[in-house]
Amino acid sequence: MTAVSSSTREVDCDARALSGPASAPVRLSPGSRAPQADRLWRSKDADAFTDADREAIRSFVSAAVVDDPRWIGASTGNTADATAMAVAMWPVQRLDADLDAVMTALLNCALSNGNNTRAASIILFQTLTQVGARRKRSYKSVAASWQDKLRRDDYEEAIRRPQPVRHLLNGSEHSQAAKAA
Secondary structure, rough: OOEOOOOEEEEEOOOOHHHHHOOOEOOOEOOOOOOOHHHHHHHOOOOOOOOOHHHHHHHHHHHHEEOOOOHHHHHOOOOOHHHHHHOOOOOOOOHHHHHHHHHHHHHHHHHHOOOOOHHHHHHHHHHHHHHHHHHHHHHHOOOOOOOHHHHHHHHHHHHHHHOOOOHEEEEHHHHHHHOOO
């Protein structure tokens, strides 16, 4: 059950004990919460995020306070910390403010176009798949959008390689390809 006030947003984490270590409640500074920014990770397709969404996500993450030493890194874009916090919540038993905060920090990493956006995208996909297996179809659709994005990114990376298929050829095919060139 979630108790919301104007100055803090706290969560009863009794259900979290079933799935792993309990985390501290999420607290937000008054008036800092962008509308539904903490739920965008589970409601928008991977390619549907606008600049306004990205700003709302960054604002939410910078305003949220989670009593976990990894939160400082996760809230400032450290993918390793955000991933560790998300995986610690597996298997997902319920949607609550803690999960929303952690997944929003991970979403911030996935949208940052940094070195580890792929890792953040994979964890988002896996978490959404868990949620989709237990809940509404819309979560499955959002999970599928992240999987499509990952596949598209793999394809784009493959065609940028100078010799994208040479490693797939066996020895005799390689020599025939070299002769043909």
